Amino acid sequence: GAGVSQSPSNKVTEKGKDVELRCDPISGHTALYWYRQSLGQGLEFLIYFQGNSAPDKSGLPSDRFSAERTGGSVSTLTIQRTQQEDSAVYLCASSLTQGRAYGYTFGSGTRLTVV
Amino acid sequence: DQQVKQNSPSLSVQEGRISILNCDYTNSMFDYFLWYKKYPAEGPTFLISISSIKDKNEDGRFTVFLNKSAKHLSLHIVPSQPGDSAVYFCAASAKGTYKYIFGTGTRLKVLA
Numbered sequence: 001g002a003g004v005s006q007s008p009s010n011k012v013t014e015k016g017k018d019v020e021l022r023c024d025p026i027s028g029h030t031a032l033y034w035y036r037q038s039l040g041q042g043l044e045f046l047i048y049f050q051g052n053s054a055p056d057k058s059g060l061p062s063d064r065f066s067a068e069r070t071g072g073s074v075s076t077l078t079i080q081r082t083q084q085e086d087s088a089v090y091l092c093a094s095s096l097t098q099g100r101a102y103g104y105t106f107g108s109g110t111r112l113t114v115v
Numbered sequence: 116d117q118q119v120k121q122n123s124p125s126l127s128v129q130e131g132r133i134s135i136l137n138c139d140y141t142n143s144m145f146d147y148f149l150w151y152k153k154y155p156a157e158g159p160t161f162l163i164s165i166s167s168i169k170d171k172n173e174d175g176r177f178t179v180f181l182n183k184s185a186k187h188l189s190l191h192i193v194p195s196q197p198g199d200s201a202v203y204f205c206a207a208s209a210k211g212t213y214k215y216i217f218g219t220g221t222r223l224k225v226l227a
Contacts, residue, residue, distance in 0.1 A: 004158070033214065042119070043159070043204065043217035056214065091158055103149045103206070103215065106158030 002026075004107035006092050012113045013082055021077040021110045025094030032075050033095075033104060034059075034067060038088040046090075049075060082114045118142045119207050121218035129226050134192040136221050138205035141186065145207040149215060150179060150190050153202045162203075163190070195225045 005024040013019050025032050034046040045059040049069045060066070064082075069075040079086055089111050093104035120139045128134045136150075146167040151159035165172040165179045165188065172179050178191045192199055202222045206215035 031213070035217070040219070042117075042121075042219040043206075045214050045216070048214055050213075093158070103151065103161040103164065106151075106160070108156065108158045 004092055004094055004105050006090075006107035006110050008110060009108065010111045010113075012115060015084060015114055016081055018078065018080045019082055019112065021079075021090050021092075021112070023075045023077070023092030023094075023107060025073065025075070025092070026105055027073075029094035029096055029105075030072065031095045031097065031104075032069060033093045034075070034077050035091045035093065036088040037091065037109075038085075043091065046077070079112075082112075084114045087112055087114045117219075118145075119205060119216045119218040121203075121205060121221050123221050124219070125222040125224070127224045127226060128195045130197055131194045134190075134195045134199065134223055134225065136190040136192075136203050136205075136223065138188045138190075138218055139186060140188075140207050142207070142209060142216075143186070144209040145216075146210045147208045148179070148181065148188050149206045149208075150177075151204045151206065151217075152199075153204065153220070159204055192223075195223075197225045197227050199223060200225045 007022045032049040035043040047067050048056045051072045064080045067077045089109040091109045093106040095104045149164045150162040152162050153159040163177050181188045202220040204220045206217045208215045
């Protein structure tokens with residue numbers, strides 16, 4: 001596609017439920033990143049994929065968070081047993097290489113609200 | 116420990132005047148810096164970058180200045196336009212790494 005596509009755009013879930021957030025990067029982009037932005041906070045790095053492998057998962061806040069990427073394309077971020085502090089905008093980004101010179105292209109994000 | 120800081124959460128500027136957004140960092144290993152602009156309900160969009168080998172980079176109305184000794188960078192927008200009203204994030208990356216560390220953002224409002 002022309003840009004990074006994320007779905008759903010909004011998700012309201014009950015505390016304790018599992019959620020899956022999807023990211024469809026720009027075709028051909030090998031690097032994929034997940035960030036989140038909590039209210040009043042900056043963008044917090046979660047995980048980085050190069051192809052299908054995730055060399056850096058250090059930003060995942062707890063073992064309730066996991067992510068995978070298949071076919072070097074679509075990525076899914078899963079949050080199990082959601083908590084209210086998981087409420088945030090989850091942003092996916094992709095880049096051709098590691099994006100140092102030109103940064104990443106971000107999607108519009110998924111706004112997750114845990115009630 | 117916040118490695119990238121934007122200490123001004125908001126800024127209002129009159130249309131046609133200069134907007135100056137500031138960013139400080141603590142990690143001396145950072146050698147690449149970006150500015151992103153974010154409108155509500157949209158993802159951040161890349162605006163301008165600067166490498167640590169430079170102290171200035173200009174692109175149209177946007178200029179980024181880097182002061183390595185002070186670990187400070189700034190984004191100048193001249194002249195400011197109402198369409199520039201957005202949240203601006205600075206981000207920094209260290210050589211040999213792939214991820215950017217973002218600041219908390221500054222909300223710029225350009226008044227017509």
